[in-house]
Amino acid sequence: MTVQSVLDKVSEVPGAGEVIRVIDPSTEEQITEFRDGGAAAVDEAVARARATFESGVWRNLPARERAQILWKVADLIDVRAPELVQLETINNGMPFVAAEGILPSCAELFRYYAGWCTKIEGTSFDIQMTAGITGTQADLHGYTLKEPLGVVGLIFPWNGPLFNACIKLAPALAAGNSCVVKPAEETPVTAFVLDQILREAGVPEGVVNLVLGYGHTAGAAISAHPDVDKVAFTGSTEVGKLIVQAASGNLKKVTLELGGKSPVLIFNDADLDTAILSAAMGIFVGSGQGCVCGSRIFVQRGAFDRVVEGISAIANGIQLGGPKDEGAHIGPLISRKQLNRVMGYVDEGRQEGVEVVTGGHRLDRKGYFVHPTVLTNVSTDARLYREEIFGPVVAVLPFDDEDEAIALANDTTYGLAGAVYTQNGARAHRLAKRIEAGTITLNCQLVFDHQMPFGGYKQSGWGREFGKDGIEMYLQTKSVYNQL
Numbered sequence: 001m002t003v004q005s006v007l008d009k010v011s012e013v014p015g016a017g018e019v020i021r022v023i024d025p026s027t028e029e030q031i032t033e034f035r036d037g038g039a040a041a042v043d044e045a046v047a048r049a050r051a052t053f054e055s056g057v058w059r060n061l062p063a064r065e066r067a068q069i070l071w072k073v074a075d076l077i078d079v080r081a082p083e084l085v086q087l088e089t090i091n092n093g094m095p096f097v098a099a100e101g102i103l104p105s106c107a108e109l110f111r112y113y114a115g116w117c118t119k120i121e122g123t124s125f126d127i128q129m130t131a132g133i134t135g136t137q138a139d140l141h142g143y144t145l146k147e148p149l150g151v152v153g154l155i156f157p158w159n160g161p162l163f164n165a166c167i168k169l170a171p172a173l174a175a176g177n178s179c180v181v182k183p184a185e186e187t188p189v190t191a192f193v194l195d196q197i198l199r200e201a202g203v204p205e206g207v208v209n210l211v212l213g214y215g216h217t218a219g220a221a222i223s224a225h226p227d228v229d230k231v232a233f234t235g236s237t238e239v240g241k242l243i244v245q246a247a248s249g250n251l252k253k254v255t256l257e258l259g260g261k262s263p264v265l266i267f268n269d270a271d272l273d274t275a276i277l278s279a280a281m282g283i284f285v286g287s288g289q290g291c292v293c294g295s296r297i298f299v300q301r302g303a304f305d306r307v308v309e310g311i312s313a314i315a316n317g318i319q320l321g322g323p324k325d326e327g328a329h330i331g332p333l334i335s336r337k338q339l340n341r342v343m344g345y346v347d348e349g350r351q352e353g354v355e356v357v358t359g360g361h362r363l364d365r366k367g368y369f370v371h372p373t374v375l376t377n378v379s380t381d382a383r384l385y386r387e388e389i390f391g392p393v394v395a396v397l398p399f400d401d402e403d404e405a406i407a408l409a410n411d412t413t414y415g416l417a418g419a420v421y422t423q424n425g426a427r428a429h430r431l432a433k434r435i436e437a438g439t440i441t442l443n444c445q446l447v448f449d450h451q452m453p454f455g456g457y458k459q460s461g462w463g464r465e466f467g468k469d470g471i472e473m474y475l476q477t478k479s480v481y482n483q484l
Ligand code: NAD
Pocket: 155, 156, 157, 158, 159, 182, 183, 184, 185, 213, 214, 215, 216, 218, 219, 220, 221, 223, 234, 235, 236, 237, 239, 240, 242, 243, 257, 258, 259, 260, 290, 291, 388, 390, 416, 456, 460, 461
């Protein structure tokens, strides 16, 4: 399909609520619009999902056939990759290279979880018991069944729209669930194409149900719906807490992939060229709109000046631009709201005496571009130090020894990721154990693999995505006792 025909089709997705305009954040121009589906669209989507779950049309399909269909989804993502790259870039604003880089991972997620369809298995037990008051000896055979949860609601944000959709849909479908899918209102476009691809690959009608709308309308309706068995959510910690409250009505299962304020520790003995480059990319990639971005960099005092200088030099060399700007490394922030939010933190910091080593301003052009920003002299009480900014803004602070570095790193309510740069192997592993976060990277950042579980400690989330843990989150265990 052409880009324009997809955008036209997005505007035809049924909804009776407010008109929501979809903006290309690199130009501030509207690319399409749609109507908020709200609670009414959610009710219909849940009813369709429930009907397909009860009919068994998907969950009772032989596992090898489910696997073949998911594998075909991956192949179709590959076939439509050029179109998906174009759509992702004009909707999210990311440069082509960024979208081209992530597309293979989207397909690979479906292949990875296609492999799990035929490996969902329980365990068995030999049981001897003394039965009741008679004291008779009984032999039993016990076994467990792994079963899908039912109707699952999948809600995710705009920072990697297609990838976020695939992270949730691939394991949810591999496990045999029926789904209600709500992408971010800012970025509905590639989720719409994925919905088409799923059907073309053979996922039966009604198993995946796309709802477009706001979070406080459609998202809230999914979270509170009495006939939804689970919500898998990626987004802010603030909204994660609202989802937990809404889910309490029917005690639906909840998994949460939330925000972060990830620490990066750079020691004097690190390979500083590598550390500087990785730490700079670890915050500025995606304009800082990544949950694992290392937004607090702690540097041992002997290397402090060199690291600040090095990261600032990289920040100044980064080419900002939209998909149409040749050679752009990173794109804009997603929206005017996000731009105002990020600049609000920086302006507040300035008033509090923070030193802006570089950046701290938006670009003088159309689009929500903020210059990569390096801050020093930051108080650990400052809001910009404690709260997730989700923009290209990093605070760099000095430390003297390991204990001080760990105290600083763990002094946060978040616990998504952490990085350590040192050539002392024992120290690296010692600190990997001491940092309170779900993913630790040693002498690198921005690495990930489908096999490795990902998720948050503390207020960065509940549960894990990716790997075996990822599919377990969409299954429940039944224990069966059989008297022999
Ligand atoms: P957000 O929480 O505002 O929105 C995320 C999604 O939730 C959107 O689809 C939105 O429509 C929906 N939503 C909003 N209010 C809702 C409500 N009351 N009920 C149900 N759904 C609702 O997040 P955002 O600002 O759009 O995205 C950025 C956040 O996402 C950051 O905090 C970032 O760290 C986090 N994030 C986390 C991960 C991770 O894996 N841990 C990955 C990417 C982004």
